[in-house]
Amino acid sequence: MLFVCLLLAGALLGGLFGPGAAGVAAAAAGDEDEINGGVKTFTKLLQVVEENYAEKVNADKAIFKGAIPGMLHTLDPHSSFFDPRDFQILREDQRGAYGGVGMSVQERNRRTIVIAPFPGAPAYKAGIRPGDVIMEVNGKRCDNLTSTEVADLLKGQRGTQVKVVISREGVDKPITFEITRDEISRKSVEDAFWVKPGIAHLNIVTFNENTSREVEDNLKRLGEDNIKGLILDLRYNPGGLLNEGVAVAGRFLRRGQLVVSHKGRASAEKPYYASRGNNGREYPIVVLVNRFSASAAEIVSGALQDHDRAWILGENTFGKGLVQTVHPLVENTGLALTTAKYYTPSGRLIQRDYSNGTILDYFYKKDLATQNPMDVKMTDSGRTVYGGGGISPDEKFSGPKLNRFQNDLIRRFAFFNFSSYYFSKHEAKLSRDWNVSESTLQEFRQYLNKEHIPFQEADLVETKDWLKQQIRRELFITAFNQEESRRMTVEGDPFVLRAIDSVDKARNLLETSKKVSAAHPNSGIVRSR
Numbered sequence: 052m053l054f055v056c057l058l059l060a061g062a063l064l065g066g067l068f069g070p071g072a073a074g075v076a077a078a079a080a081g082d083e084d085e086i087n088g089g090v091k092t093f094t095k096l097l098q099v100v101e102e103n104y105a106e107k108v109n110a111d112k113a114i115f116k117g118a119i120p121g122m123l124h125t126l127d128p129h130s131s132f133f134d135p136r137d138f139q140i141l142r143e144d145q146r147g148a149y150g151g152v153g154m155s156v157q158e159r160n161r162r163t164i165v166i167a168p169f170p171g172a173p174a175y176k177a178g179i180r181p182g183d184v185i186m187e188v189n190g191k192r193c194d195n196l197t198s199t200e201v202a203d204l205l206k207g208q209r210g211t212q213v214k215v216v217i218s219r220e221g222v223d224k225p226i227t228f229e230i231t232r233d234e235i236s237r238k239s240v241e242d243a244f245w246v247k248p249g250i251a252h253l254n255i256v257t258f259n260e261n262t263s264r265e266v267e268d269n270l271k272r273l274g275e276d277n278i279k280g281l282i283l284d285l286r287y288n289p290g291g292l293l294n295e296g297v298a299v300a301g302r303f304l305r306r307g308q309l310v311v312s313h314k315g316r317a318s319a320e321k322p323y324y325a326s327r328g329n330n331g332r333e334y335p336i337v338v339l340v341n342r343f344s345a346s347a348a349e350i351v352s353g354a355l356q357d358h359d360r361a362w363i364l365g366e367n368t369f370g371k372g373l374v375q376t377v378h379p380l381v382e383n384t385g386l387a388l389t390t391a392k393y394y395t396p397s398g399r400l401i402q403r404d405y406s407n408g409t410i411l412d413y414f415y416k417k418d419l420a421t422q423n424p425m426d427v428k429m430t431d432s433g434r435t436v437y438g439g440g441g442i443s444p445d446e447k448f449s450g451p452k453l454n455r456f457q458n459d460l461i462r463r464f465a466f467f468n469f470s471s472y473y474f475s476k477h478e479a480k481l482s483r484d485w486n487v488s489e490s491t492l493q494e495f496r497q498y499l500n501k502e503h504i505p506f507q508e509a510d511l512v513e514t515k516d517w518l519k520q521q522i523r524r525e526l527f528i529t530a531f532n533q534e535e536s537r538r539m540t541v542e543g544d545p546f547v548l549r550a551i552d553s554v555d556k557a558r559n560l561l562e563t564s565k566k567v568s569a570a571h572p573n574s575g576i577v578r579s580r
Contacts (some may be wrong), residue, residue, distance in 0.1 A: 053121075054196050065426070080235050089486050092345060093118070097110065097113065097114070100113070100242060104541045108433075111423065113118050114135075114294075115132065115134050115384075117335065118148065119132045121134055123388075124410055126389065126409050126416065127373060127389050127405060127470070128179035128371050128405050128413045129371065129375055129387070129389055129460050130375065130386075130387060130388050130389045131375075131386075131387045132324040132384070132385075132386055133384060133385060133386070133387065134384055135382065135383040136145060136203075136381055137385075137500050138339050138379075138384055138385040139383070141377070141385065141387075143335075144237075144257070144259060144291075145259050145260055145292060146259065146260055147236060147237050147238070147239055147259040147260060147261045148234055148235060148236050149206060149207045149234070149235055149237075150206060150207055150208050150211075150232055150233070150234055150235070151170075151202075151205050151206040151207065151232055151233075151235050152172065152173045152174040152177075152205050152213060152215070152230050152232055152233075152235075153169040153172020153173055153174050153175065153233070153235040153458070154166070154167065154168040154169060154172065154174040154175070154179060154205075155167055155169075156185065156198050156201060156202055156205075157198055158197055158198035159464070161196075162184050162185075162193075162512075163181055163184070163185045163192075163193055163198045163201040164182065164183070164184055164185075164196075165180065165181055165183040165184075165185065165217070167528050167532075167533050168180075168181075168532075169235065169237075169533070170532035170533060170534050172233070172235055173230045173231060173232065173233050174228075174230060174317040175470055175532065177228045177443045178228070178480065179215070179217065180219065180471075180474070180529050180569060181467065181470060181471070181525075181528050181529050182219070182468065182470060182471030182529075183217040183218070183226075184217060184218045185201055185215060185216075185217055186216045186217060186218055186225055187207060187214070187215070187216035187269070187312060188201060188204040188213060188214070188215055188216075189204065189213055190214065190264030191204060191330040192486055195568045204536035206232075207232045208232065209221050209230050209232055209233050209234045209318065210231065210233075211231070211253030212229060212230065212231050212232070212234065212561065213229075213232060214226075214227060214228070214229055215227070215228045215230060219254075219471070219475075220471040220472060220475040221471075221475020221476065222475075223247070234280065237259075238256070238261075238265060238297045238528075239255065239256050239257045239258060239259045239261055239262040239291070240253065240254070240255050240256065240262060240265035240266055240269055240538070241253075241254040241255075241256060241263055241534070241537060242269065242534060242538075243269040243270070244273075244538060244541075245273070246282065246541065246542060246547060246551065247551055249277065249278065249279030249280060250278075250279060250280040250281070250282065250551055250554060251273055251278050251280075251282065252279050252282045252284060252541055252547060253266070253269060253270075253281060253282065253283055253284065254284040254541075255283070255285055255288055255299065255348070255351075256287075256288060257282070257288060257289060257290070257291045258288070258290060258291030258292050258295040258296050258299070258347040258348070259291055259292060259295065260292065260347075262291070262292070262295040262298075262299060263295050263298035263299050263302065264294055265304060266299055267302070270284070275332060276332070278332075278334045278335075279334060279335075279554075280334060280335050280336075280337070280551075280554035280557065280558070281334060281335070281336045281337070282298075282336075282337050282339060282547060282550045282551070282554075283336055283337070283339070283351075283361065284339045284547075285338060285339060285340050285344045285346070285348040285351065285352060286339050286340060286343065286344060286365065286546070287341065287343045288343070288344050288345070288347075288348035289343065289345050289346065289348070289350070290345045290346020290347040290348055290371065291346065292347065293311075293313075293347060293349050293350070293374065293393075294313075294323075294325075295347065296347030296348070296350040296351050297311060297323040297347075297350065298326075299351050300325070300350060300351040300354040300355060301323075301324070301325030301326060301327060301328065302327065302329065303329050303336060303355060303360055303361070304325040304328060304329060304354065304355070304358055304360055305325065305328050305329065306325055306327060306328025306329075307324055307325060307328070307356075308324065308325045308328075308354075308358055308396070309322055309323070309325075309396040310323045310350065310354045310396065311323050311350045311353070311354060311393050311394065311395060311396070312393065312394050313374045313392060313393040313394065314391055314392065314394075315374070315389075315392065316391045317390065318390060318391055321391075322460075323451065333544055333561060333565070334363075335362070335364075335483075335554050335555075335557035335558040335560075335561050336355065336360060336362070336557055337361065337362050337363075337364055337550040337553050337554055337556075337557050338351070338352050338355060338361045338362070338363050338364065339364055339365050339546055339547070339550055340352050340363060340364070340365040340368050340442060340444060341366045341367050341368070342367060342368065342369060343369060344365075344368040344369060344441075344442075345368060345370075345371040346369075346371045348368065349369070349370075349371065349372070349441060349442050350393065350395075351399055352368065352442045352476075353395035353396075353399075353401060353442050354395060355395055356395075356430065356436065356442060356445070356462065357395050357397040357399075357428075357430050357431065357436065357565035358396060358430070358431050359431050359432045359434070359560050359561070359563065359567070360428050360561070361557060361560075362445050362553055362556045362557035362560055363444040363445045363446070363548065364444055364445070364446045364448055364546070364550055365444050365446075365447070365448055365449075365546065366444065366447065366448075366449055367420050367421075367440060367441045367442070367443050367444070368401070368441035368442040369403075369441055370402060370403030370405075370421075370440055370441030371400055371401075371402065371441075372392055372393050372394075372401040372402030373389045373391075373392055373393075373402055374389065374390060374391040374392065374393050375383065375387040375388060375389055376388055385395075393527065395428075395436075395438075397428035397429060397436060398428050398431060399426050399428045399437065399438030399439075400423075400426060400438045400439065401438055401440070402439070403421065403437070403439065403440055403441065404439065405422075405431040405505070406411045420440065421440035422437035422438070422439050422440040422443065423437060423438050423439025423440065424437070425439075426439050428430060430565055431437070431564060431567055431568075432560075432567045433567075443558075445560075446553060446556070448546065448549050450545045450546055451545055454513075454514070456506060456507075456510040456514060457514055457517065459505075460504070460521075463502070463504060465498075465499070465502070465504060466522060466525040467525055468502070469495055469498050469522065469525065470525045470526055470528070470529055471499075472494075472498050472501075473491075473494060473526060474526075474529055476494075478531055479529055479530055481526060481527065481530040481531070482523050483535070485523070485524050485530075486519070486523065487523050489521040491522065492515070492519070492522075494519065495518065495522060496511065505510075520540075520543055523539065524536050524539060524540050527539055552557060
């Protein structure tokens with residue numbers, strides 16, 4: 052029944068968001084027999100499978116996890132169907148809030164482990180720590196549950212209570228927490244701070260309904276007039292809401308400058324402009340990107356690059372230039388359908404080619420340094436930029452490469468697990484100026500031996516500074532919170548250190564842009580008629 056309802060909903064969406072009524076009627080008259088024949092064939096196929104398959108068939112799983120996603124992936128890699136749970140998560144991500152206890156969990160070795168409670172959230176206030184193993188939630192054993200199922204048990208209406216039983220390394224008996232749920236706000240923008248006098252670091256994690264407001268709040272809190280250089284960190288940002296990406300980019304451009312445009316088969320070209328502008332604040336900006344920067348993150352970096360407003364540092368971005376419109380369907384399901392392609396202000400399409408290879412090749416391809424030689428454009432000052440391969444940085448930087456020993460430690464979650472081991476023997480308190488001592492390194496060596504993680508003495512000597520940084524970062528999450536640990540990590544991040552050195556390049560680019568703007572006052576400005 053649900054499948055039939057979805058088909059009807061799809062037909063209605065075609066009328067609402069597709070061609071005009073006359074065009075729909077003509078198309079329907081010509082394609083009706085073909086569509087009906089296809090539906091009958093699919094229904095008959097499903098019936099044969101249900102009646103004859105070796106095991107009992109879950110029809111919902113076959114349709115919603117198989118048939119519909121398979122159909123959508125023949126269109127492009129980003130059109131997606133959301134079942135009720137996935138659609139709820141999508142809406143929570145867009146809102147940036149949900150009811151729960153406020154902690155991230157992950158499945159490891161068939162157990163659900165607390166990665167970290169969020170600063171100030173109920174789980175944090177209750178005393179739950181990274182590394183705690185969730186055994187029960189409201190009396191329900193979690194042994195055979197996935198981390199997703201455990202997370203669902205932890206969620207609930209604000210003000211309701213949940214009983215969480217955990218096991219902790221170094222504690223003989225399970226610990227029980229009675230936690231009152233609250234509305235958990237997931238910040239899309241990490242707290243900005245000064246990495247050097249006059250140079251601020253602002254990290255945008257994703258683009259949800261609150262992002263532009265959070266950017267504004269952070270700049271106001273720092274005192275924007277004091278900023279002499281801004282590091283705008285968009286690494287690992289998967290994108291999100293288009294209008295929020297437009298608002299953030301427009302915040303750093305001149306009022307009226309084009310941010311992005313999109314057009315599709317059934318929609319006219321729609322441009323988006325900087326509606327507010329930067330109010331004359333034109334400090335140099337360095338934007339950090341990597342291969343996981345996508346969608347709205349590419350809209351922001353592309354707009355700032357095309358208008359010579361920022362120096363882009365890092366790796367080629369992912370290359371997602373397709374716009375999805377999310378359509379709510381029946382039974383709390385949803386459809387994210389690609390309806391258009393977006394273009395940067397210079398007119399380049401950054402979408403990577405997806406016509407060859409599998410969907411796994413598309414999402415996990417490591418070599419993103421591609422470009423379309425037929426899609427050559429110019430920035431406002433005349434610099435050459437290419438479409439077809441994401442945003443290519445003005446300065447490529449991938450950071451130092453990790454060796455075999457370092458990669459092995461990360462793969463085995465050695466630092467995360469050492470944190471639980473360490474605090475099973477020490478009080479979970481550190482001073483903010485605490486650093487890793489030789490005795491702590493000796494304890495780490497003992498932990499590696501205990502867990503049978505192979506190493507040579509030369510490995511410890513060669514990576515000593517890196518080991519101390521990783522240990523300190525992980526211990527700070529438990530002793531303080533994720534925010535304090537993140538700040539310490541950022542201050543020693545090779546990307547951020549290179550960005551600080553690149554502020555002068557951003558300043559020179561900005562000065563060139565101002566000269567071009569003075570000679571051509573309407574450069575990059577498109578005014579509505």
